[in-house]
Amino acid sequence: MADANLAALESLFAKHPHITYVTPSSPDYTSLRKIFARDQEAIPLAITRPKSAADVSLLVKFAVSNAIKFTIRTGGHNLSGAAFAQDALAIDMRDISYVNVSRDKKTAKIGGGILQFDLATALDEEGLVTPTGAVGSVGYVGWSTYGGYGPLSRQWGLGVDQIVGARLVNSEGDVIIADERLLKGLRGGGGLFGVIVELEIKVYPLKNASSSLFIRRNGQVLTGTLILDSQDLNSTFKKFNAGYLELASSGMPKELVVQQLIVNSPNGKAMCVAFMWSSEDLEAGQAWLKKIEALATVVMNTVAVSTVPGYLQGNAALVPESVHGEGYTHNFRKITNEVADVIADSLVKMTEDPGCMFVVHELKGASATPNASSVFGTRDEHFMLEILGYALDIKNRETAIAWANDTWAALGKTESDNLLPGTYISLDRPVLKPGTAPLSRLYGSNCRDVLALKKEYDAKDVFSYAVPQLKNYI
Structure with missing residues (x-):
C-alpha cells in the first residue's frame, strides 16, 4: 500500500x-x-x-x-x-514563511511555517515586537495556537491572545478564512480543524526614549541570564523562591518576566534565572534587576540591553536541538514552601545529562485575563512546570525519564488546592489509548466547544494526527 x-x-x-x-x-x-x-x-x-x-x-x-x-x-x-x-x-x-506588517503597524500577517526567531527578527526591523516563546527554532503557529507562554506574555498576553485572523485549508482541501467561531477554536485548538497557512497577529511598538545611560534604538529590551551559586542547589532553589514569593506579594510590573531554569552545565548542575524587561524605561528595569539579584547569590550576570532576536539567540545555547526521553508538567497556583521542598529535593537527583532540565514559567498579568474568545483552558494565575526527563546520550534515557516521572508523581501529592486540574497541552504527555483521559484537563469548560467545532469542520477526522488526538479523550 x-x-x-x-x-x-x-x-x-x-x-x-x-x-x-x-x-x-x-x-x-x-x-x-x-x-x-x-x-x-x-x-x-x-x-x-x-x-x-x-x-x-x-x-x-x-x-x-x-x-x-x-x-x-x-x-x-x-x-x-x-x-x-x-x-x-x-x-x-517551513517554506511558507513571511511577515507582512499592516500600514498602521498594529497587526502582521505571517506564513504558517514561520519560526519564532524569523518572526522576531522581521518585526525588530520595524521596531515592533509580539509575544513569542523562549526558543527561536520553534514554529510560531504551533506555539501560539495551543497557548503560547513566553517572556512577553505578562504584558501583552499569551500567543492565543495575539491571533486576530487566520486562513486555513479545511478537511475538503479548500482555503477558507476563519470566522469568529472558528477563530475561538484555533485559539487553543491549533491544528484540530485544518492546516493553518496564515495568521494575522497583533504587534506592538517598543519605543526607547533617550537616556544618558543607554544607546537607544526602537525595539530594545533588557534581558539575559543570572547564574546563581548552585553548590547547594537545594538551598538555592528554596531561598530564591521564598524571596520571589515575598517580592511578588507587593506587586510586580507587567513588563517584568523571570523564568527559572535548572540545567546541567559543563561545571555541574546550575540554577539560572532568565530575565526579561520589555519597556522603554530601561532604568526601571535595572532597578528591578537589582531586586531579583538580591534573592540569591549571583555568580554570573549576562543581562544587558538587547533585542527579542538577541534574547532568542542567547537561549539557543541552553536548549538542545534534539533529545531522547519524555517530558512531564504540572500547574501550581503558587510555589509554596511544600512545593519548593519537593522540587529542591528532586533537583539534587536530576539526571546528569545536558538534555535533562527543569523549567518554571509564570502565567500572570495579561495572560491570566479570562478570554471568552479562545478555548485555552487555564487562565488562573499559576506557575507551569516543565519537568524534562530528556537525555542527549541514549544511555541516560531511562534514568532521565524515571527522574521526571518520580518528580511529577511527588509533586502530584502536594496540597491539592494548590494544584490546578488543567495542564498545558504542548507539554502534556500524549494520551495513546482511547477513552483514557478527560478532555477537560486540556480545555476546561471549553471542551464542548472544541468537540462541536471538530464535528462541524472535520467530522471525518481528516486531521487525525493533530494534537490532541480527540479520539483518545472522553
Whole structure:
C-alpha cells in the first residue's frame, strides 16, 4: 500500500515540480527528518515542502482523495514527535514563511511555517515586537495556537491572545478564512480543524526614549541570564523562591518576566534565572534587576540591553536541538514552601545529562485575563512546570525519564488546592489509548466547544494526527 501511495504522490509532484519533496531514500531525507523528539522513529511516506496556501490545498485534496494519511510540521518541537507518523505524508510548512506588517503597524500577517526567531527578527526591523516563546527554532503557529507562554506574555498576553485572523485549508482541501467561531477554536485548538497557512497577529511598538545611560534604538529590551551559586542547589532553589514569593506579594510590573531554569552545565548542575524587561524605561528595569539579584547569590550576570532576536539567540545555547526521553508538567497556583521542598529535593537527583532540565514559567498579568474568545483552558494565575526527563546520550534515557516521572508523581501529592486540574497541552504527555483521559484537563469548560467545532469542520477526522488526538479523550 505504501508503495502505491508513494507512486501516486510522485506522479503528483511530477506535475507540480515547484513543490519539493524527499523520500526515505533521498540524500536530504535525514536533515529534513530531524525533529526535537529523537525517540519518534516513524518513517514517513515522504516529506514535502509546499510554498503557498494553494500548494497545501492541492496536497490535502490529493491525500484525502487517495486515502493517504498526513501530518503537519512547522518547527518540529512537539514533544512526542507528532510531526511524523508511519507511512504518512509529512507536510513541512517551513517554506511558507513571511511577515507582512499592516500600514498602521498594529497587526502582521505571517506564513504558517514561520519560526519564532524569523518572526522576531522581521518585526525588530520595524521596531515592533509580539509575544513569542523562549526558543527561536520553534514554529510560531504551533506555539501560539495551543497557548503560547513566553517572556512577553505578562504584558501583552499569551500567543492565543495575539491571533486576530487566520486562513486555513479545511478537511475538503479548500482555503477558507476563519470566522469568529472558528477563530475561538484555533485559539487553543491549533491544528484540530485544518492546516493553518496564515495568521494575522497583533504587534506592538517598543519605543526607547533617550537616556544618558543607554544607546537607544526602537525595539530594545533588557534581558539575559543570572547564574546563581548552585553548590547547594537545594538551598538555592528554596531561598530564591521564598524571596520571589515575598517580592511578588507587593506587586510586580507587567513588563517584568523571570523564568527559572535548572540545567546541567559543563561545571555541574546550575540554577539560572532568565530575565526579561520589555519597556522603554530601561532604568526601571535595572532597578528591578537589582531586586531579583538580591534573592540569591549571583555568580554570573549576562543581562544587558538587547533585542527579542538577541534574547532568542542567547537561549539557543541552553536548549538542545534534539533529545531522547519524555517530558512531564504540572500547574501550581503558587510555589509554596511544600512545593519548593519537593522540587529542591528532586533537583539534587536530576539526571546528569545536558538534555535533562527543569523549567518554571509564570502565567500572570495579561495572560491570566479570562478570554471568552479562545478555548485555552487555564487562565488562573499559576506557575507551569516543565519537568524534562530528556537525555542527549541514549544511555541516560531511562534514568532521565524515571527522574521526571518520580518528580511529577511527588509533586502530584502536594496540597491539592494548590494544584490546578488543567495542564498545558504542548507539554502534556500524549494520551495513546482511547477513552483514557478527560478532555477537560486540556480545555476546561471549553471542551464542548472544541468537540462541536471538530464535528462541524472535520467530522471525518481528516486531521487525525493533530494534537490532541480527540479520539483518545472522553
